[in-house]
Amino acid sequence: MTAGIDTPDRRGRTGLDRHGRDLTGNPGVRIHDVEVLSCDWYVLRKTTFDYRHGDGHWSREQRETYDRGDGATVLLHNTDRRTVLLVRQFRLPAYVNGHPDGMLLETAAGLLDGESPEEAIRREAEEETGYSIGVPERVFEVYMSPGSVTERLHFFAAPYDPARSPGSAHGVAAEGEDITTVELPFAEALAMVRDGRIADAKTVMLLQWAALDGPFRPGA
Structure with a gap:
């Protein structure tokens, strides 16, 4: 057996x-x-x-x-302030494969765990950042590493209101999470992609989408 x-x-x-x-x-x-x-x-x-x-x-x-199941991720943005809200957390796989300290800047994300992508990302956004979001905007769905990992990741975007800031440290303690939120000017976030300070694939993809077709596209 x-x-x-x-x-x-x-x-x-x-x-x-x-x-x-x-x-x-x-x-x-x-x-x-x-x-x-x-x-x-x-x-x-x-x-x-x-x-x-x-x-x-x-x-x-x-x-x-x-x-590992499918997942979802969301870019939280504020167009008035031209900022985005990311999270910083330790990622062992990145640490053992050359990242200096394993502390990656990322968009909030998590596994679906039996929920719909929309339900899951609203839960994850609140757990990781403290912000409650409304109906998120669906961006696209991507197989992140199709050569070996089955996961399909659902990408979303949603506005956040800095006036309703819940604090800086978040995550589910029972799952060993120790997450800090980081608010960045959108232009600085793009610069961090260019120089490698942001090296997480889903985050890079959402930031580039935001610049080309999303809330920070030219003329938006």
Whole structure:
């Protein structure tokens, strides 16, 4: 008996080896086997499949996929002050891969955890920044690392009112979060993208969207 397959894992899941076996959308892909390598919290799978190449021949391939669920992120902005509200928190993966201290500036974000993207990002915005937002503006949806991670990230934007500032430190303590909000002039945030002080992909994408098509676009 294997946890996550025959018996519940620590999150109560079973049948994790069935995920992806019934896909039929691409006739050039035939799923052969799905093996669960780890399900301690998120799920690491190894999938064996047959792939038909452009010249018609088939090959047997294997890929590992990391499934952490889908997520959402939001850019909080104030057009009167021309500012954006970001969060700063420690990111171990970035720290062990060359970031000087692992303290990344980011847009508020989190996993859906069974909620709709809109519900999830309203919850995450309040947990991480303290601000309650109304109906967020949907921007786009992106697969952030499609070579290995299944996550699809839903991008949003929403205004915030500095007059209703809730404080500076936020996050869910029970989850080990230690988050600080950082308000920046939008022009400075763009400069920090250019010089590398902002190095988080979702944040860079939302800031560039805001400059090109969003609240800070020319003539807005």
